[in-house]
Amino acid sequence: MIRLGALPLLLFLVQRFRRSSVDLLRGLSDEDLYRRFAEGEEEAFEVLLQRHGDQVHGYLFRYFGDRELAADLSQEVFLRVVASAREFRGESSFRTFLFRIVRNLCIDHVRSRAARPPVDSLDRATGEDPEGPSMGDRVAGPGPDPSAGTFSGELQAALEAALAQLSPGLREVFLMRAVEGLRFPEIAAILGVNENTVRGQMHTAVTRLRRQMGAFDGEPEEGKESGGSP
Numbered sequence: 001m002i003r004l005g006a007l008p009l010l011l012f013l014v015q016r017f018r019r020s021s022v023d024l025l026r027g028l029s030d031e032d033l034y035r036r037f038a039e040g041e042e043e044a045f046e047v048l049l050q051r052h053g054d055q056v057h058g059y060l061f062r063y064f065g066d067r068e069l070a071a072d073l074s075q076e077v078f079l080r081v082v083a084s085a086r087e088f089r090g091e092s093s094f095r096t097f098l099f100r101i102v103r104n105l106c107i108d109h110v111r112s113r114a115a116r117p118p119v120d121s122l123d124r125a126t127g128e129d130p131e132g133p134s135m136g137d138r139v140a141g142p143g144p145d146p147s148a149g150t151f152s153g154e155l156q157a158a159l160e161a162a163l164a165q166l167s168p169g170l171r172e173v174f175l176m177r178a179v180e181g182l183r184f185p186e187i188a189a190i191l192g193v194n195e196n197t198v199r200g201q202m203h204t205a206v207t208r209l210r211r212q213m214g215a216f217d218g219e220p221e222e223g224k225e226s227g228g229s230p
Contacts, residue, residue, distance in 0.1 A: 022046060030094035038085035049078060052095070055180060056102055062175055063106060065164055073109065077102055092189055099182065099190045103172060110168060162212040166205055173198060174205040 025033060025047045036044040056077050061070035080101050088097060163171055176182045176190070177198075184202075188195040 031088075031090055034085060034088055034094050034097075035090075038088065045082065048081075048094075052098060053078070056098070059099075059102060059175055059180055060106070062160065062163060062179060063168075063171060064109075065160065069109075073105055077105055080105065093186070095182070096186050096189050099176065099180075099186075103190055106168070106172070158213060159209070162209050165212060166208060170201055170205040170208070173201040174209070177202055178206075 022043050025036070025041075025044055028036070028044075028047075030048060030051065033044040033048050037048070053074065057070050057074040060073045060077075061067055064070060064073075077098075081098065084097075084101070088094070092100075163174070166174065173187060173191075176187045177184070182190075184195050184198050187198045191198065
C-alpha cells in the first residue's frame with residue numbers, strides 16, 4: 001500500500017523518467033519516431049510535434065494569411081498524422097508524408113470555401129464591415145512592432161501580399177522550397193509530379209514575385225529572373 005506522503009516523490013520520479021524518455025527519443029529520426037508512436041509510444045509523437053509543429057503552422061499561415069485558421073488546420077493536420085500512423089510504410093521520408101497531409105488538407109479547405117465570392121483585390125475588405133481589414137492586412141505576417149516602421153516589417157508585408165496573388169499551385173511550391181526548405185525531389189513527391197515540373201513552377205513563382213515586388217523599391221526586376229537553387 002502506497003502512503004499518501006509518498007505520492008509527491010512518486011509523481012516526481014514518474015515525471016523525471018518521462019523527461020528522460022523524451023530526451024532519449026530526440027536522438028531518433030522522424031521515421032523511427034513515427035514507427036514508435038504507431039507501436040504505442042506516445043512520447044514519440046510529442047517529439048515529432050515539437051520538431052514540426054511550428055513549421056506546419058507557419059506554412060499554413062503563409063498559405064492562407066489567417067492566423068486562427070492556420071492554428072485550426074494545424075491541429076487537423078496532426079490529428080490526421082495520428083490517424084495515419086499505421087499506414088506509414090517508410091516509402092518516403094516522414095517530412096514528405098507530413099506535407100502530403102498538409103497539402104491535401106489545404107486542397108480540402110479551398111474546395112470547401114469555393115462557393116464563397118472571391119477576394120479580387122488586396123484592398124477590398126474581407127468581412128461584412130466595409131471598413132474592416134483587407135486581404136492585404138490579413139496576409140501581413142508577424143514582424144517587428146508596426147509603430148517602428150522598419151524596412152524589414154514593410155518588406156515582409158509586401159512579400160506576403162505578393163504571395164497572396166500567386167495561384168495556389170505556385171504559392172505552395174514557393175513556400176515549400178523557399179520558406180520550408182524542402183528539396184525539389186521532396187516537393188515533387190508531395191505533389192505527385194516530376195522534378196522538372198516543380199523547378200519550372202518555382203521559376204515562374206520567383207519571376208512573378210519579383211515583378212510584383214518591384215513596386216516595393218521602385219525598381220522593376222523582370223531581368224533578374226532565377227530558377228532557384230538545386
